[in-house]
Amino acid sequence: MYRDARLGVAELDVIVLVKQVPNTAEVKIDPRTGTLMREGVESIINPDDLHALEAGLRLRESHGGRVTAVSMGPPQAMDALREALGMGADAAVLLTDRAFAGADTLATSYTLGKCIRKLGRFDLVVAGHQAIDGDTAQIGPQVAEYLDVPQVIRATRLEVRDGELHAERTHEDGVEAVRCALPALVTVTREANKPRYPYIPRLMAAFDPNAPIKTWGPKDIGADERLIGLKGSPTQVQKTFTPKLEKKVEKLSGQPAEMARALVGRLKERRLA
Amino acid sequence: MNSEEMLRRTIAKFVDNEIIPVANDLDEKETFPRDLFKRLAGMGLYSIRYPKEAGGSAADNTHFCIMCEELARGSMSVAAFTAMQCLMGTDFLFKYGTPELRERYWRPAMRGEKVAAFCLTEPGGGTDLAAVTTTARKSADDVVITGYKTWVTNGPVADFYTVLCQTDRSKGPKGFGFFFVPRDTPGVVVTRKFSKMGTRATEISEVIFRDAHVPREHQFGPDGSGAALLNSKLEEIRVMTAALSLGLARAAFDASLRYANEREAFGRPIGKYQAIQMKLATMATEIEASRLMIYDCTRRMDRGIPAMKEASMAKYFASEAACRAADECTRIFGAYAYSNEYPASRFYRDTRFLLYGGGTSEILQVIIAKELGL
Ligand SMILES: Cc1cc2nc3c(=O)[nH]c(=O)nc-3n(C[C@H](O)[C@H](O)[C@H](O)COP(=O)(O)OP(=O)(O)OC[C@H]3O[C@@H](n4cnc5c(N)ncnc54)[C@H](O)[C@@H]3O)c2cc1C
Numbered sequence: 207m208y209r210d211a212r213l214g215v216a217e218l219d220v221i222v223l224v225k226q227v228p229n230t231a232e233v234k235i236d237p238r239t240g241t242l243m244r245e246g247v248e249s250i251i252n253p254d255d256l257h258a259l260e261a262g263l264r265l266r267e268s269h270g271g272r273v274t275a276v277s278m279g280p281p282q283a284m285d286a287l288r289e290a291l292g293m294g295a296d297a298a299v300l301l302t303d304r305a306f307a308g309a310d311t312l313a314t315s316y317t318l319g320k321c322i323r324k325l326g327r328f329d330l331v332v333a334g335h336q337a338i339d340g341d342t343a344q345i346g347p348q349v350a351e352y353l354d355v356p357q358v359i360r361a362t363r364l365e366v367r368d369g370e371l372h373a374e375r376t377h378e379d380g381v382e383a384v385r386c387a388l389p390a391l392v393t394v395t396r397e398a399n400k401p402r403y404p405y406i407p408r409l410m411a412a413f414d415p416n417a418p419i420k421t422w423g424p425k426d427i428g429a430d431e432r433l434i435g436l437k438g439s440p441t442q443v444q445k446t447f448t449p450k451l452e453k454k455v456e457k458l459s460g461q462p463a464e465m466a467r468a469l470v471g472r473l474k475e476r477r478l479a
Numbered sequence: 480m481n482s483e484e485m486l487r488r489t490i491a492k493f494v495d496n497e498i499i500p501v502a503n504d505l506d507e508k509e510t511f512p513r514d515l516f517k518r519l520a521g522m523g524l525y526s527i528r529y530p531k532e533a534g535g536s537a538a539d540n541t542h543f544c545i546m547c548e549e550l551a552r553g554s555m556s557v558a559a560f561t562a563m564q565c566l567m568g569t570d571f572l573f574k575y576g577t578p579e580l581r582e583r584y585w586r587p588a589m590r591g592e593k594v595a596a597f598c599l600t601e602p603g604g605g606t607d608l609a610a611v612t613t614t615a616r617k618s619a620d621d622v623v624i625t626g627y628k629t630w631v632t633n634g635p636v637a638d639f640y641t642v643l644c645q646t647d648r649s650k651g652p653k654g655f656g657f658f659f660v661p662r663d664t665p666g667v668v669v670t671r672k673f674s675k676m677g678t679r680a681t682e683i684s685e686v687i688f689r690d691a692h693v694p695r696e697h698q699f700g701p702d703g704s705g706a707a708l709l710n711s712k713l714e715e716i717r718v719m720t721a722a723l724s725l726g727l728a729r730a731a732f733d734a735s736l737r738y739a740n741e742r743e744a745f746g747r748p749i750g751k752y753q754a755i756q757m758k759l760a761t762m763a764t765e766i767e768a769s770r771l772m773i774y775d776c777t778r779r780m781d782r783g784i785p786a787m788k789e790a791s792m793a794k795y796f797a798s799e800a801a802c803r804a805a806d807e808c809t810r811i812f813g814a815y816a817y818s819n820e821y822p823a824s825r826f827y828r829d830t831r832f833l834l835y836g837g838g839t840s841e842i843l844q845v846i847i848a849k850e851l852g853l
Pocket residue numbers: 597598599600604605606607629630631632633678683832835836837838839840841842845
């Protein structure tokens with residue numbers, strides 16, 4: 207963090223992790239093959255990541271500094287980064303290479319961590335809580351581990367005060383207020399804010415050949431080829447399928463008291479009561 | 480994805496989330512939605528056609544029409560005042576205004592702090608602009624504007640007007656000139672807003688100029704340049720109006736298709752009946768034809784190829800197709816089209832605006848015929 211002793215100004219270097227995902231609201235699973243039917247389905251910025259971007263941009267607006275969006279993905283993930291620039295990110299890095307393909311969360315976290323190290327200075331990494339296509343919620347915590355910085359997971363509010371991160375995490379039975387030193391990593395949920403729409407002149411400028419988007423491969427970030435992509439992934443998805451939901455309806459009849467007794471009996475049988 | 484698709488997707492998302500849910504309410508309130516107007520400025524929409532150096536997106540006609548089309552899919556009123564702010568209301572100010580005028584009016588307009596309007600039509604002439612009688616008399620140190628303009632979109636809420644005037648009656652259209660008149664100029668009188676059939680979330684009124692004095696720098700372009708300035712914008716205005724038509728036709732089609740799948744009669748969704756299917760098939764075909772005509776025309780224009788015939792054809796076809804689509808939509812919806820609870824009624828009322836703005840179908844046919852050498 208940059209501090210000016212006289213002015214007390216602190217500028218924040220924020221890195222936001224952004225993933226491009228298929229719009230699962232539109233994706234169906236092929237019942238025969240059990241695979242995702244992605245054809246014709248639009249790719250979007252993972253919804254939680256929009257909140258991460260918004261959180262990063264708001265921090266920059268109140269503290270000054272820079273927001274850099276980082277994404278690992280196929281070349282078309284460039285669209286997600288262009289959108290991030292449109293929303294206000296200052297710069298972006300696309301990690302794209304065949305060698306990155308097939309990565310599980312560990313290899314992805316390693317790759318993102320390497321990229322963040324390569325970018326150099328940072329005060330805060332902001333990520334979405336989870337991606338709608340994988341739902342693992344593992345990337346944020348794993349990147350924090352790799353970077354060896356404190357992590358706050360599922361923040362619903364965050365601010366930086368006196369050089370520390372102050373965050374709130376909402377639970378079923380209350381709100382937990384936490385604070386931690388910077389640099390740190392925080393993941394945010396949808397409750398954190400309302401993401402802004404892109405600013406059209408910035409969005410269109412993101413298509414200029416000299417737009418501030420870098421494209422990096424494994425060598426650029428000094429990644430160990432054995433730890434990235436499919437090779438670096440201990441987890442392999444064996445099968446994707448839609449669980450069969452079977453519904454059995456039983457109608458109870460008789461006097462209300464009888465039916466209530468029968469219902470309690472059934473619930474007990476199934477250990478639901 | 481190219482920048483056209485990205486723009487379409489971005490505007491579409493805003494339209495789906497922020498405009499469609501309130502479009503009927505906006506229509507019922509019959510009031511210019513200033514908050515929404517400002518939000519659109521916040522997204523940088525009004526400067527989309529202007530150069531990057533000026534803070535714009537340097538959008539070509541294709542991009543601009545994509546934006547207009549998507550907005551019109553949500554609300555014709557919103558699309559109409561946006562087009563006014565982007566094009567007719569601010570274009571001459573940007574190109575021919577003094578740096579000071581640009582700073583005082585154009586920049587705030589781009590930020591949504593000032594509203595623009597464009598005054599051509601007079602009680603004595605809409606299609607026939609040669610009949611314009613509003614005069615601009617030059618004196619040694621200023622210009623005095625006198626006349627009566629009507630059907631001024633944004634008239635009641637505008638902060639400034641770009642006004643077509645006659646500077647020399649003996650010269651006919653060769654004596655035309657455009658002048659910039661701020662609303663707060665003494666002698667500018669804005670009448671009550673019109674009560675109207677459609678685009679009810681835009682406000683329209685008459686604007687009367689009673690010896691309104693403006694500095695000489697408020698003249699856009701040299702003497703007698705008015706007709707040429709207007710002609711230089713006609714292609715753009717026409718193809719943009721065609722894009723508005725396409726957006727509305729799509730909205731009417733989407734609503735009709737959804738309704739045809741949901742509404743049941745005689746034990747089946749009405750979309751299963753051939754009579755309804757034929758309506759939808761025709762709507763879809765005409766939408767596709769409009770789309771091809773419009774974007775073929777914009778791509779020509781973007782390459783610098785003259786396209787007056789194509790723009791006139793696109794506007795003529797797309798606006799009439801939108802009217803037919805909205806008409807069929809009101810049939811498919813049955814009685815529910817007659818209720819303002821559903822959008823069908825709004826679509827139907829709003830399409831009529833498309834018949835007049837940017838040239839009536841009749842005059843466009845005259846122009847097309849002329850282009851054919853008749
Ligand atoms: C919602 C709305 C917003 C508008 N906003 C603006 C605005 O912001 N600024 C502005 O200046 N104007 C505006 N107008 C006015 C619009 O431009 C005019 O209505 C249009 O130019 C037609 O003019 P008119 O209504 O006077 O019709 P007229 O010109 O009187 O036409 C009447 C009929 O005669 C036909 N006709 C006329 N001449 C010929 C011919 N030579 N051959 C064949 N048929 C002919 C027409 O097609 C039409 O059917 C707006 C209108 C509407 C409805």
